[in-house]
Amino acid sequence: MENIIEIKGLHFAYEPDEEGKEPVEVLKGIDLDIKQGEFVAVLGHNGCGKSTLAKHLNAILLPTEGTVTVDGIDTKDADKLFELRQRAGMVFQNPDNQIVSSIVEEDVAFALENLGVPYEEMRRRVDESLRAVGMYEYRMHSPSQLSGGQKQRVAIAGIIAMQPKCIILDEPTAMLDPQGRKEVLATIHRMNREQGITIVLITHYMDEAADCDRVVVMDKGKVVLDNVPEKVFSQVEKLKAIGLDVPQVTELVWELRKAGCDISPEIISEEECVAAIEKLFAD
Amino acid sequence: MLKDITIGQYFPGNSIIHRLDPRFKIVITLIYIIMLFSGGNYICLAVGAAFTFGAILLSRIPVKMFWKSVKPLLPFLVITAVLNLLLMSSGEVLWKWKFLRITEDGLNTSLFMVIRIVLLIMGTSLLTYTTSPITLTDAIERLLSPLRKVKFPVHELAMMMSIALRFIPTLIEETDKIMSAQKARGAEIDTGSFATRAKNLISILVPLFISAFRRADELATAMECRCYHGGEGRTRLRQLKSAPRDYIALAVTVLFLVGVIVLGKLV
Amino acid sequence: MAILETQELTYTYSVGTPFEKTAVDHVSLSIDEGEMVGVMGHTGSGKSTLIQHFNGLLRPTSGKVLLDGKDIWEDKDRIRDVRFKVGLVFQYPEYQIFEETVFKDIAFGPKNMGLDEAEIKRRVLATAHDIGLPEELLERSPFELSGGQKRRVAIAGVMAMEPRVLILDEPTAGLDPAGRDKILEHIKRYHERTKNTILIVSHSMEDIASFADKILVMSRAKLFCYDETVKVFARADEISEIGLDVPQITRVFGELRRRGLDFGKEVFTVGYARDLLLRQLNERKVR
Numbered sequence: 147m148e149n150i151i152e153i154k155g156l157h158f159a160y161e162p163d164e165e166g167k168e169p170v171e172v173l174k175g176i177d178l179d180i181k182q183g184e185f186v187a188v189l190g191h192n193g194c195g196k197s198t199l200a201k202h203l204n205a206i207l208l209p210t211e212g213t214v215t216v217d218g219i220d221t222k223d224a225d226k227l228f229e230l231r232q233r234a235g236m237v238f239q240n241p242d243n244q245i246v247s248s249i250v251e252e253d254v255a256f257a258l259e260n261l262g263v264p265y266e267e268m269r270r271r272v273d274e275s276l277r278a279v280g281m282y283e284y285r286m287h288s289p290s291q292l293s294g295g296q297k298q299r300v301a302i303a304g305i306i307a308m309q310p311k312c313i314i315l316d317e318p319t320a321m322l323d324p325q326g327r328k329e330v331l332a333t334i335h336r337m338n339r340e341q342g343i344t345i346v347l348i349t350h351y352m353d354e355a356a357d358c359d360r361v362v363v364m365d366k367g368k369v370v371l372d373n374v375p376e377k378v379f380s381q382v383e384k385l386k387a388i389g390l391d392v393p394q395v396t397e398l399v400w401e402l403r404k405a406g407c408d409i410s411p412e413i414i415s416e417e418e419c420v421a422a423i424e425k426l427f428a429d
Numbered sequence: 430m431l432k433d434i435t436i437g438q439y440f441p442g443n444s445i446i447h448r449l450d451p452r453f454k455i456v457i458t459l460i461y462i463i464m465l466f467s468g469g470n471y472i473c474l475a476v477g478a479a480f481t482f483g484a485i486l487l488s489r490i491p492v493k494m495f496w497k498s499v500k501p502l503l504p505f506l507v508i509t510a511v512l513n514l515l516l517m518s519s520g521e522v523l524w525k526w527k528f529l530r531i532t533e534d535g536l537n538t539s540l541f542m543v544i545r546i547v548l549l550i551m552g553t554s555l556l557t558y559t560t561s562p563i564t565l566t567d568a569i570e571r572l573l574s575p576l577r578k579v580k581f582p583v584h585e586l587a588m589m590m591s592i593a594l595r596f597i598p599t600l601i602e603e604t605d606k607i608m609s610a611q612k613a614r615g616a617e618i619d620t621g622s623f624a625t626r627a628k629n630l631i632s633i634l635v636p637l638f639i640s641a642f643r644r645a646d647e648l649a650t651a652m653e654c655r656c657y658h659g660g661e662g663r664t665r666l667r668q669l670k671s672a673p674r675d676y677i678a679l680a681v682t683v684l685f686l687v688g689v690i691v692l693g694k695l696v
Numbered sequence: 697m698a699i700l701e702t703q704e705l706t707y708t709y710s711v712g713t714p715f716e717k718t719a720v721d722h723v724s725l726s727i728d729e730g731e732m733v734g735v736m737g738h739t740g741s742g743k744s745t746l747i748q749h750f751n752g753l754l755r756p757t758s759g760k761v762l763l764d765g766k767d768i769w770e771d772k773d774r775i776r777d778v779r780f781k782v783g784l785v786f787q788y789p790e791y792q793i794f795e796e797t798v799f800k801d802i803a804f805g806p807k808n809m810g811l812d813e814a815e816i817k818r819r820v821l822a823t824a825h826d827i828g829l830p831e832e833l834l835e836r837s838p839f840e841l842s843g844g845q846k847r848r849v850a851i852a853g854v855m856a857m858e859p860r861v862l863i864l865d866e867p868t869a870g871l872d873p874a875g876r877d878k879i880l881e882h883i884k885r886y887h888e889r890t891k892n893t894i895l896i897v898s899h900s901m902e903d904i905a906s907f908a909d910k911i912l913v914m915s916r917a918k919l920f921c922y923d924e925t926v927k928v929f930a931r932a933d934e935i936s937e938i939g940l941d942v943p944q945i946t947r948v949f950g951e952l953r954r955r956g957l958d959f960g961k962e963v964f965t966v967g968y969a970r971d972l973l974l975r976q977l978n979e980r981k982v983r
Contacts, residue, residue, distance in 0.1 A: 158769060179502070191872040191873065191874050191875075192842070192843060192844070192871070192872045192875065193842070204654060206650060206654065228656045228658075231653075231655070231656050232656065235654070235655075236654045238440035238647065238651055239598060239870075240644075240647060242599050242644070243643075243647035243648050243651065244630060244642045244647065244648065244651035245595070246565045246591075246592065246595065246648070246651075246652060246655075247563070247591065247595060248562075248591065248594050248595045249563060251666065252563075252666055252667060255665075256652075256655050256657070257655035257656055258664070258666070259663050259664055259665055259666060260656040260657050260658060260663060261656055262662040262664050263664055264664060265664060265665075265666070265668060268664060268666055269666065272666060279851060288598070289595070289604075290598035293739065304655060305655075308655070308656075317579075320870045321869070321870055323738060323739045323899055324738065324899050324940075324941060325738055325739065325939070326739075339435060340627070350873065352873075389872065389873055389874030390872075390873055390874075391873045393944060394902065394944040394945045394966050395634055395944060395945070395948060396946075397966045397967050398945060398948075398969050398973075401966065401967075401970040402970060402973060402974070405970070407974075407976055407977070412896040416944060416947055416948050416951065419948050420948055420951045420952055420955070423948070423952060423957070423973065424952070424955065424957060426973075426977065427957060427976075427977070427980070480882070603791075606786065606791075607791065607792055609786065610750070610786045610789065610791075610792040611792060612753060612779065613751060613753060613779055613783070613784040613785075613854065614779075614792075614804055614805040614808060614853060614854065614857070615776055615779055615780060615805055615808030615809055615857070616804075617776070617808075618806060620776075631794065632792075632794050632804065636791055636792050636793065636794050639791075639794075639839070640791055645843035658847050
């Protein structure tokens with residue numbers, strides 16, 4: 147599979163507010179490749195640099211050092227800025243602050259309007275995107291009548307309409323209730339499965355990461371773990387040390403192993419846990 | 430509660446008036462205003478009133494809603510009427526007391542003016558009652574688009590308007606929340622002396638401003654991510670298409686205008 | 697002793713309009729002094745409306761709210777005193793911060809109570825300590841702080857009124873695990889020091905399981921149950937049915953029971969699960 151995102155030696159420092167102060171380095175040398183069609187979770191606590199990393203993927207921020215290439219486009223290439231942003235769409239945390247229009251379907255059309263897509267084509271893509279996220283019936287509603295989860299789905303539809311190859315979601319569920327979280331996660335998993343869109347999900351909820359193909363854990367501006375969820379979560383001590391959770395079942399298994407039980411550390415789902423405990427008692 | 434306030438006075442519906450092209454509606458309203466001010470006698474006014482009530486009937490919006498739009502302006506109406514009544518000195522004197530006197534001309538001018546303003550309010554309300562604010566903004570943008578040639582920022586103004594409309598409900602909800610939060614900390618907002626209330630207003634305004642700026646910042650980034658770069662080369666999802674009914678409505682309005690002008694000259 | 701009670705409390709929004717909606721429907725409950733209560737229910741279940749009645753921000757359409765056995769609306773001019781006795785921290789409370797310094801913002805509530813300078817100072821320092829804000833932060837602008845710190849400043853602002861009942865609406869929403877643990881730990885510490893009654897609204901069953909003595913569940917404007925944590929989680933199936941999640945570990949033990957491995961106990965924390973399993977395994981070995 148081809149790499150859609152290639153990050154090489156990425157360093158980023160914010161310019162200091164006052165003169166004479168040292169710049170604050172947020173990203174300290176990141177190398178990361180993401181394959182077309184992958185579903186990657188980037189996990190880390192607040193301030194670890196994960197949102198800053200996300201902002202590099204569609205040129206909201208540019209590297210101080212190193213390169214970021216998305217679908218063959220260097221993010222520093224100003225001439226291809228719109229092309230880049232079409233291919234790698236971004237969804238943010240606060241559902242209210244990314245909806246521009248007072249009518250759902252017009253918001254979904256916003257990017258297409260900016261790109262000058264002709265009407266017939268725009269109409270078709272807006273309707274398709276709204277159907278894809280299950281918000282077609284709400285197309286004439288005002289965003290203020292929608293729940294948080296529905297607003298996030300509208301935001302996702304607005305990105306899908308650009309027909310991107312990759313969607314970057316920066317803590318899209320942090321402000322939602324459990325129902326809304328489920329809706330949004332189900333939607334992005336479906337986009338990944340059915341349309342083959344690469345997903346980069348920035349989050350601090352470990353349960354969201356447990357369902358992904360790959361988990362990248364960040365701490366202090368660096369990638370500290372990068373593997374399939376089972377392998378990442380089995381590092382319970384390491385994750386706890388950097389202020390992250392592991393699924394309860396993984397923690398239980400880890401505790402049991404510490405007490406000398408013979409049980410696999412790579413358990414992240416309930417079914418696996420049930421089976422393992424049964425086995426423990428069957429022996 | 431603040432939440433109960435309805436913003437914009439749009440009454441969704443599907444009447445012929447609702448369905449008219451908003452650009453035509455704006456032009457028709459302008460002609461209507463000219464019509465009201467070009468007739469100088471009661472007959473002209475009656476024709477204007479007939480036009481107004483005809484349109485209101487077609488819109489299927491209850492007449493009492495229009496009374497609601499006139500009501501807030503009543504004090505203004507009464508004051509201007511009284512001033513006109515007392516300051517007009519020509520014509521036959523009907524009533525006199527010390528230096529105050531009411532003349533026939535005064536009475537006529539006041540009455541005429543009041544009816545004219547009431548009709549004006551009712552007619553323009555019909556425009557906002559039957560057109561959603563966002564459609565209205567859009568129509569204004571398109572009507573003014575020729576001004577782009579002289580570098581007038583038509584698109585930018587319309588974008589600002591529509592973002593404002595989009596965020597009004599959000600900010601109202603937010604104000605409600607902040608008010609409750611400060612009340613929970615003992616701030617007196619609807620009770621207490623004027624001075625305490627004014628002081629406590631700061632505890633609501635500061636968070637509200639900070640949040641509005643944060644929202645603006647985040648929205649700007651989100652818009653950039655969706656390739657926003659001003660009005661250049663933009664296409665639109667909302668298509669305004671004029672239908673035969675729009676031209677008929679416009680023709681009828683122009684006929685009324687001509688009628689009023691002719692009647693004004695003849696009578 | 698009951699500190700907070702509701703009798704047939706009902707609240708209807710927008711009475712007489714097409715939007716009329718009963719958000720709280722004949723709720724009667726009694727909360728004892730010193731309890732640590734977890735409040736659950738999904739969005740629209742009426743839990744937010746219910747807690748806004750406890751400190752008189754909303755007035756019941758019918759029914760009563762009693763504080764210390766007295767109807768809080770008996771004398772509506774004294775409703776402000778109720779707000780000082782029952783402190784309410786809203787969701788995302790950092791958005792209510794407005795003063796120039798952390799100290800001043802925490803002092804806003806106590807000042808509104810009309811306390812003298814010395815007492816205000818004592819309370820601000822005490823609560824800042826409770827919530828884990830170092831003293832050197834007090835003279836800083838609250839807007840320079842991190843998200844988690846701002847949240848704690850806002851919580852301290854309500855704690856400083858020393859309310860007998862403290863209600864927090866999703867105090868950990870949007871925080872990362874470390875920020876969440878810190879806030880819950882400091883609230884627990886405050887509870888241990890003051891022995892005041894605390895109600896915490898949360899969507900996270902894992903969190904509720906970790907601190908609550910009792911759980912109040914709202915569903916469709918009605919009180920679904922109000923009972924001890926163990927007893928509420930024993931009804932895991934019913935709770936799942938009304939659309940709420942039970943902790944993952946509780947679901948695992950439910951499944952084990954269905955498969956014939958019954959440990960005879962309700963499990964809702966990892967620590968307890970570990971101890972239970974190890975004990976059972978040892979017993980088997982002995983046998």
